Amino acid sequence: MRDVRIWFSKSGAVKYVSHLDMFRLMTRAVRRADIPLWYTEGFNPHPYISFLQPLPLGVETCYEPLDIRIEGEIENEEIKNRLNAVMPDGMHIEAVTQAFCKPAEAAYGEYKIVLDAEDISAEEVVRIIENGGLTCEKSAKVRGRKGTKIVDVSAAIHSYEVKQENDTVVIFVTLPASPELTLNPLQFLTGISNQYGTVLYPLEASRIRLLCADMSAFS
Amino acid sequence: MIKKLEKILPLVQKPARYTGGELNSVMKDKEKVDIRYAFCFPDSYEIGMSHLGIKILYSLVNDRADAWCERVFAPWPDMEEKMREHDIALFALESGDPIKDFDMIGFTVQYELCYTNIINMIDLAGLPLYSKDRTALTPLIVAGGPSVCNAEPIADFVDLCMPGEGEEITNELIDLLKIHKKKGSTKQEFLREAAKLDGIYVPSLYDVSYNDDGTVKAIKAKDGAPATVKKRVVSDLDKVFYPEKLIVPFIEVVHDRVTHEIFRGCIRGCRFCQAGFLYRPIREKSPETISCQCEHLIKTSGYDEVSLSSLSSSDYTQLETLLDKLLEWTVPQKVNIALPSLRVDNFRKDLIEKLTSVRRSGLTFAPEAGSQRMRDVINKNVTEEEIMSTSRKAFEGGWTAVKLYFMLGLPTETEEDIKEIAALARRVVDVFYAMPERPKGKTVAVNCSVSTFVPKPFTPFQWEPQLSREQILARQELLKTTNTNRKVQISFHEMHVSFLEAVFARGDRRLSKVIENAWRNGCKFDGWDEYFNFDVWMNAFAECDLDPEFYANRTRSYEEVLPWDHMDYGISKKFLIRESEKAKQAQTTAHCREQCAGCGADKLNGGECDARCKNLVF
Numbered sequence A: 001m002r003d004v005r006i007w008f009s010k011s012g013a014v015k016y017v018s019h020l021d022m023f024r025l026m027t028r029a030v031r032r033a034d035i036p037l038w039y040t041e042g043f044n045p046h047p048y049i050s051f052l053q054p055l056p057l058g059v060e061t062c063y064e065p066l067d068i069r070i071e072g073e074i075e076n077e078e079i080k081n082r083l084n085a086v087m088p089d090g091m092h093i094e095a096v097t098q099a100f101c102k103p104a105e106a107a108y109g110e111y112k113i114v115l116d117a118e119d120i121s122a123e124e125v126v127r128i129i130e131n132g133g134l135t136c137e138k139s140a141k142v143r144g145r146k147g148t149k150i151v152d153v154s155a156a157i158h159s160y161e162v163k164q165e166n167d168t169v170v171i172f173v174t175l176p177a178s179p180e181l182t183l184n185p186l187q188f189l190t191g192i193s194n195q196y197g198t199v200l201y202p203l204e205a206s207r208i209r210l211l212c213a214d215m216s217a218f219s
Numbered sequence B: 001m002i003k004k005l006e007k008i009l010p011l012v013q014k015p016a017r018y019t020g021g022e023l024n025s026v027m028k029d030k031e032k033v034d035i036r037y038a039f040c041f042p043d044s045y046e047i048g049m050s051h052l053g054i055k056i057l058y059s060l061v062n063d064r065a066d067a068w069c070e071r072v073f074a075p076w077p078d079m080e081e082k083m084r085e086h087d088i089a090l091f092a093l094e095s096g097d098p099i100k101d102f103d104m105i106g107f108t109v110q111y112e113l114c115y116t117n118i119i120n121m122i123d124l125a126g127l128p129l130y131s132k133d134r135t136a137l138t139p140l141i142v143a144g145g146p147s148v149c150n151a152e153p154i155a156d157f158v159d160l161c162m163p164g165e166g167e168e169i170t171n172e173l174i175d176l177l178k179i180h181k182k183k184g185s186t187k188q189e190f191l192r193e194a195a196k197l198d199g200i201y202v203p204s205l206y207d208v209s210y211n212d213d214g215t216v217k218a219i220k221a222k223d224g225a226p227a228t229v230k231k232r233v234v235s236d237l238d239k240v241f242y243p244e245k246l247i248v249p250f251i252e253v254v255h256d257r258v259t260h261e262i263f264r265g266c267i268r269g270c271r272f273c274q275a276g277f278l279y280r281p282i283r284e285k286s287p288e289t290i291s292c293q294c295e296h297l298i299k300t301s302g303y304d305e306v307s308l309s310s311l312s313s314s315d316y317t318q319l320e321t322l323l324d325k326l327l328e329w330t331v332p333q334k335v336n337i338a339l340p341s342l343r344v345d346n347f348r349k350d351l352i353e354k355l356t357s358v359r360r361s362g363l364t365f366a367p368e369a370g371s372q373r374m375r376d377v378i379n380k381n382v383t384e385e386e387i388m389s390t391s392r393k394a395f396e397g398g399w400t401a402v403k404l405y406f407m408l409g410l411p412t413e414t415e416e417d418i419k420e421i422a423a424l425a426r427r428v429v430d431v432f433y434a435m436p437e438r439p440k441g442k443t444v445a446v447n448c449s450v451s452t453f454v455p456k457p458f459t460p461f462q463w464e465p466q467l468s469r470e471q472i473l474a475r476q477e478l479l480k481t482t483n484t485n486r487k488v489q490i491s492f493h494e495m496h497v498s499f500l501e502a503v504f505a506r507g508d509r510r511l512s513k514v515i516e517n518a519w520r521n522g523c524k525f526d527g528w529d530e531y532f533n534f535d536v537w538m539n540a541f542a543e544c545d546l547d548p549e550f551y552a553n554r555t556r557s558y559e560e561v562l563p564w565d566h567m568d569y570g571i572s573k574k575f576l577i578r579e580s581e582k583a584k585q586a587q588t589t590a591h592c593r594e595q596c597a598g599c600g601a602d603k604l605n606g607g608e609c610d611a612r613c614k615n616l617v618f
């Protein structure tokens, strides 16, 4: 029995698969790939599959970790090849490694957001970010009950870069992704939209990678 | 994906309903196919993707190199709103292309309450609602599924219907359309040829006239169309096409597993049950074929559950052989077997124990009626003793909740019969407390789900009235007050929904105007409580000057021309009248393996019926 970390990318239709549905998707993929999974004991045995950092609906990812527990002899490379043979379009296994970092070591996420240049210009985006005061609503527990709270997006931005590319505006931004505070790129975009006065719909939003507190890659 | 779509998807619930791209969905080069077929399920993605028929026909068409079948579901109202706002026409999931550019658009019609969704989808596609207003040959709009046994209420919207089983006729129809498309035929020319195929019904080739009292006077075929249209049946289930792969949805659907049909038809002949007659004659699939196909589907899908479907699983003659075969590989592969539709009378504990997936939480039985007399009338051949002994076995096996299904308003029902529903439920509770070793500290729950009887075509009750809404209400009230046991919970189905079902199940062509009117006033997803709007429907009937009670609450005579009399589902009228008369005398009919009742369905299959063949051997 050992834990392996599977690094996957997802784009296209799969980006609309929710966190919960991803779990079932991966369970089935692992079954199709005939990877010797470890199962819990008991009346209704189930495997151990764990996603480290949930992604919001509609966000793609380039290199996302997922841990599974396996039993028996099988090489990491073999796991990767077998999984790739049975993945739905848009999902790809980039690597299979040992689980080096603990889940709690993740501190930041690096994101790419692509906007339609018809909707907003690069200069305008920079101006809004530099002006500060970006906020968004986030669901949170308020005195033990479900509620929402206002998050200061400007304070949470670690770094960013904005470029005009043909008829699109490309934003690279690093946002917190730790147990204390996680901001996703759509919430960041809401912060901009709130200041801009119109709702911006991304043509693409993706997570490039996860980072540790010292800005080294989460591995 | 088109840019417009990308922008609205983040704004709707469950965007994965609209993206396609699921595992095993089929992509083709549209330039290289002759026929593009949009297969539409007029309900939500989750309901549609749970349906076995659509998966079979999807694979069947995509097995041909010259055709591409894609899926379309009814967009949920939040999505529809965005689509209309952003001018996005109804598109197919695989290619994202608008379906108005396809060659054929097919609807599978599983229940009457999806009619508004059908026309809503035609409208969302950007096409005229009525067949007569769509003058081009393509897109051709076709319909299949059980409800087309009486397609009259939607007959003016669709170009043709395929009564019966779709496996053979779908391909024949595509072949024909391909030829006529190449030839540049008109829609009329094509429809006249199509009507010559066995199992194709072209409504526009039948003239319906009415008597002064509103009943149908005559249905006359023209332009060479056959006087009656025979439904298609597949003769050998072991040889018929079956998919090698199933689409695995990204989001959770209602039945998220491998479903496998083990036989078609039903030997029981419950007199209220349309499915029991509609799918005759009886044809079984062999355990070898089932097990082998299931194992393959599990491999290619990664599912961990197989569900064996049929109208009455325990009537499959080789159930034990089948289970043994399946268990050989399902156990090591940690795959569950689900076996729905087990009958009360031959519920066997040892068999159930082999099935790990029968959940501990609850068990359902359908006695359908409270009194033995009433059960004899409907030919539900289950005795009280059997219900009690089954409940006892279930309680002994650790279950503490039982769900019982009943119907209210059955023909000849008396107050006594209604009170017996509560009494029967109470006696099931008593069985629990009579157990010497019942689980300590546990209590029992008997939940009765009571629906309203809906008379349906091709059943012995097709001439019977549905009780008026006032009568139903009074009977519901009586049942509620009769039940005094706190362990017995009684819940009723929306009676207005059953009323509309009764109208449309036996409706005629004039109802298309009502459907259109209701839809124009906002009706859709009528099968969903949150969208069902009875007042709008009643208003639509009034505006179209049609009385819904004429359709639902009237006793019809055996001589009356029924709106579906030109449909031949094998079941003969003589047989139905015989059964109807026996019902009035509370006489039962033995099931088909005991004795063939001569329903007539065997003649659709060259005189073969598995139920009867087995009879001769024994």
Ligand code: SF4
Pocket (backbone or CB within 6 Å): B266, B267, B280, B281, B282, B592, B593, B595, B596, B597, B598, B599, B600, B601, B602, B609, B610, B611, B612
């Ligand atoms: S032909 Fe006879 S045995 Fe077959 S379904 Fe009809 S009544 Fe039953």
